Every structure is written in structure tokens, then in C-alpha cells.
Amino acid sequence: MNRAGAVFASLLPGVGSAVAVTVYVILLLAVESQAAIAALLVAGVIAVLAAARFGGMARIGKSFAERRIAMNLVIVVAALAMIGFFYEDHFVLLLVATVIIYVIACLGLNLQFGYAGTLNFAGAAFFGVGCYTAAVLTKNTAMPDLLILVVGGVMAAVIGSLLILPVLRTRSHYSAVVTIAFALMFKIFLEVNDTLGGPQGLRVDGMNVLGWVFNDNIEIGENFEASFYLNYIVLGLVILALTFIVVRRLERSWVGLNLDAVRLDETAAACFGLNITRWKITAFMLGNFIVGLAGAFYAMMIGFIAPTNFTFSDSLNLIAIILLGGIGNPWGVVVATTVLIIVPEKLQVIEEYRFLLFGALVILILLFRPEGLLPRPLRTYLPGWQPK
Amino acid sequence: MDVGVFGQYVMNGLMLGMMYALVAVGFTLFFGVMDIINFSHGDVVTVGAFTGLATYLGLSRLGITWAPAQVVIVLVVAMLCMAALGALIAKYLVLPLKAAPALNTLLLTLMLGTVLHEAIRLFYSRGANPLRFPSLLPTNAYSFGNFTLRVDIAMVLAAGLVAIVGIHLVINRTKLGLAIRAVAQDEETAKTMGINFTLIVLVTFAISSGLAAFAGILYGLYYSEIDFAMGILLGVIGFSAAIVGGLGNIYGSIIGGFLFAALETVGAVAIPFASAYKDVFAFGVVILIMAWRPTGLIREKISERV
DSSP states (O other), rough: OOHHHHHHHHHHHHHHHHHHHHHHHHHHHHHHHHHHHHHHHHHHHHHHHHHHHHTTHHHHHHHHTHHHHHHHHHHHHHHHHHHHTTOOHHHHHHHHHHHHHHHHHHHHHIIIIIIIIIOOOOOOOOOOHHHHHHHHHHHHHOOHHHHHHHHHHHHHHHHOOOOHHHHHSSSSHHHHHHHHHHHHHHHHHHOTTTTTTGOOEEEEEOOOOTEEESSOOOOEETTTOOOHHHHHHHHHHHHHHHHHHHHHHHHHHHHHHHHHHHHHOOOHHHTOOOOOHHHHHHHHHHHHHHHHHHHHHHHHOOOEEEEGGGGGGHHHHHHHHHHHHHHHHHHHHHHHHHHHHHHHHHHHHHHTHHHHHHHHHHHHHHOTTOOSSSSOOOOOOSSTTTOO | OOOOHHHHHHHHHHHHHHHHHHHHHHHHHHHHHHHHHOOOHHHHHHHHHHHHHHHEEEEEHTTOOOOOHHHHHHHHHHHHHHHHHHHHHHHIGGGGGTTTTTHHHHHHHHHHHHHHHHHHHHHHHHTTEEEEEEOOOOEEEEEEEEEEEEEEHHHHHEEEHHHHHHHHHHHHHHHHHHHHHHHHOOOOHHHHHOOOHHHHHHHHHHHHHHHHHOOOOOOHHHHHOOTTTTTHHHHHHHHHHHHHHOTTTTHHHHHHHHHHHHHHHHHHSSGGGGGGGGHHHOOOOOOOHHHTTTTTOOOSSEEEEE
């Protein structure tokens, strides 16, 4: 009984906050009036600040750290509840699916930037490689769609490998220019290249997995009909879960330790016998693969792609997400993506100003809280272990 | 190829190179004194051009229509405003992050650039569209066979040359320049010698940003059109030029600017069936140069100590 009580006490803050956040997000997505949305956002900010002020955040964090598996389940249930609530609302589900895809892409970039310390300013370009791969393959071949997702990732990794030599040989500023040059080059290339649709872009067919046509609404019986975006969300969640597990396991393993060592001090890492080149290549290729895979999936969901989706500003936005969330923390990526995608979509007043506001937000974060919203915690190999 | 046509290409290349070099010099100065990359520099060029346009409109409203006076006032106002903006950026955004990782400053200035050009797009009247920049210089031209020498372009080139020579003299012949070079070489020692580090940083930012405004107005005069996004590409090209020349080396960045312009021009001439690919070609070459010479064509003098 006592033990059950202790388990309950350690679960309570985590489950409680998960329920609160779920209800809050559902409310935010359901409300239409601009004034109500603004009020909700203000209330949310106040609640988070109050929780942080009175030590609630620490308790929630402890709860998550102690009951990792249970809390992961709770989060999956919360996500499903959210989706179930909006099962027939195209707009909301599209938004949720977009968030999922961006989280996947940012997890890839996080692997490069957060762990190995290789800053990639061409995130949107590699996302675009995935998109265009999907467009060309769905149009011209009969390749199964799940395979196309993988090929999209592989293409991004292969094209990214062209940059490996310059990225490896250069350091911070100089390596930044390589990826920036690539990002700009990629967009200009798409715009002038007629075979890939030029500025008008390309149409992409929807997914079809073993006869399961993703672009049809789901009909069960006579009176139940759910939005077709639900198909994409289900598959997206599966991909997201897999990516998340891979990234988390990598971080926890010796691979993650090596990547951290490479990022923190290359010279010291090399002195301890780590192969810097190998780890940087691993992180860069794997990260680009994930970004490209997310891109291919996005293209098939959205059905239409054009060069304007893959500008340098979009790459910067991806980096803004990682920075806002807390460099190197996958949960931070989830939170930051949700905030940065849902808020401007719902609060139409600021939609027009969103690049301006994102920019200002990142500047403020860099000046006053450079570790981001959810700073990356220390690795804990034992559940519930807290640094003294 | 005909000599006249060739001359035309050379003129265009020189013009582009001048603009790139002016921007690249700014990047190299920032890097010299602070070891940072100021990515908002390209957008400062844009803001400078728009300030110039606003000044021109203000002058027309005041009834000042004598072109030489207009040119001078537009240039002076834009350069002074941008110099002030540069100093503000240095004081409130760059210096506070001095102790943070270099990457943070890089990101901050990238985002600042976004803020600057988005602010123009949203708050300048009809700022989302390309705006016509007035042709303030004489428009007559002399023809030599196939080669047409436009007087305004010749004047712009001469002005750019004057600016570059001017910056050279300031850096190499004045006490201020000596202080800038001292800070660039060794901040600690410079401080012990009684140089006011903060002041030098602010002045350097002001000079570079003033040059950026100059480049922005040259851009407007040359293309007769400015838009809010023009600085993004210009900034990256200027940065690439500075990097290719070797950061922290003023002459390297000038060479880099002209080299980049030459690449674009050659790209446009050599692959005429695909002149649209000239930027792709130029960026591709930059990536190749980085792979070949990781710290630029003129290497950094001091290698990093462990």
C-alpha cells in the first residue's frame, strides 16, 4: 500500500500536467474567436510562469524522470485523445500532422546540431530534397509509397554527402557558409529548373499503402466519417515514435556520449581516441536522412510543393525551433514546434507578422535564456537519479 | 567574342564586384575586431537603401530637386542612419553576447536580419513590393561600337572606388585605424595599451554599416529598383566573398568580392543556355573553394591554439 502510494505520488504531477496540457491544447485548437485565443495564450503563459515560480516545474520534471515509461505512455494517450477529439476537422488535423512532421525533421537537425555540434543551415533544403524525391517517384514510378519515404531520406543523405568534405574540413563560421550557400543554391536551382516544375512546383500523389488510400476519408458504417488527414497522422505518429526512440536511444548510448564529446571539445575527444570525422559524418548523414524522410512524407500529405516552401528563412525557422526548445532536448523540440506552428496559425492577427515575431523571440531567448525553454537535462542512467 | 560586348560584361562584373566588395569589407571588419559574423549586415544594406529612398521622397516634398544635392543628402543621411543603427546593434545585441558561444551570435544576427527585412516588408508603405529607386545621376551614355558607357554607372564605379580607397586610408593611415587593427590583433593587449575596446567596436560597426548603406544606394542607383529581400542574397554573397578572401583580411575580402562577381559573369557567359544558373554556379564554386581551402584563399594568419 505504501509503495503504491509512493508510485501514485510520483506519477501525480506528471499525469496531472499531461492532462492539463492536453485539455489546454484541445481548447486552443477548438476555439475560433481571436479574443478567446489571445486570452487562452495569456492564461497559458501565466500558468507556466506560476508553475515555474512555485516549483511546480521541478516536480513535473522529477515525475517525468522517475516514471519514464509510464509517462511516455501517458503522452501517447494524450496525443491520441487530442486527435480523437478532432476526428473530422480537416484544418485542425492538418495542423497536427504538420506539427508531427516538423518535429520529425527537427529531431534530425537536433541530432546534427544538438549532439554532434554540426550546424546545418540547409534544413529546409534537405526537407525539400525529400519532397521532390517523393514528387518525382510517385509520378514516374510504381514504387511502393513506404519505400518512397525511405528513398526520400536516402536521397537527402546522399545529396548531403556532397557537402561532407567541405563541412568536415571547415570550422564554425566557415562551415556555416557551406550550408548557407547550399540552402540558397538549392532554392535558386529549383526555381530555374524546368524539369522539376520551376517556380510553379509539382503535384504529388497521396499515399497508398497496400490498397489503403490515404486521401480518402475514413468511413466506418453509415454514420461515422473521419477526415483523411487521420491516415497521415496515424502513420506520422508511428514514424515520429520510431524516430524519437532512435534519437533517444542514440543519445543514451555510447554513440551519444561520443557525439557529445566531439561537440564539446574536438581536440580532447581526438586525444581520447575518438574518430571525429566518423562521428560527424554519422550525425550529418543520419540527421539528413531523417529530415529527408519527413520531407517525403510532407510532400505526399500536402499534395503540392513549390520552391517557396524551401527558402533560407524556412531553414532558419527550423533552427529557431531547436533553439527555442533547448538545444539537444527532443522534448524541447516537441514543445517548441507545437508553439511555433500552432500559435501563428490560430492567432490569425499575428500570422502576417510571424517571421518578425520569431526573429525577435529568438533574439530575446539568446540574450536572456540561451539554454531554451526546456534545457537539456543530464543523462540519467538510473530512473529518478538526480544530480546532487 | 566582340570587344565591345566583352567590355560590357567587364563593366557589369566590375559594378557587381564593387557592391560585393563593399559588403564583404564590412564582414571582415566585424570579424577582425570581435571574431563574430554579423549576418544582419546584408539587411542593413537593405535598410540603408530604403532610408535613402525615404530621404529622397522627403527631399522632393521639401522642394529640393537639384539632383547633385539630392544625391549627396541621400547618401549622407542613409550612411549616418545606418552608422547609428550599426552602433546600436553592437551595443545592445552583439556586445552582451561576447562571452557566449560564437554560434549564438551568428544565430542572433541571422534573426536580426530577418527582423529588419520583415519590418520593412510590413511597416514601410508598400514595402512588400519592389519599389522604384529614382535615377539621381545623369543618364546620358556614350557609345563605342558595341560598347555603351553609361555615365551613371561610371560615376557609381568611381564612387565605390573612392569608398574603398577611403576605408583603406582610414584603416592604415589614421590613429583610429591603428586602434582597430590593434584590437583585431589582440584585444587584451590593446586594452592594456589604453584603447577603449567598446568604443572601437562601436565605431567599427558604425563604419561597416555606413559602407553597407553606401552599397545599398549603389544597388538602388544601378538596378533602379529595391525590395525588402535584396539584402539576403547580397549579404550571403558578401559573406562568401569575405570568407573566400579569408576573414579578417580587408584586401582578401575586396578580391573575394570581385572574384565572386567574375564567377557570376563568367557563369552567365560560359553557360549561355543556362544563364539562370549563374547563382547556382557561383555558390557551387564557393562550396568547392571552401573544400579546397577551408579558411579562405588567403589563409588566416594565426591558427587556433589548443
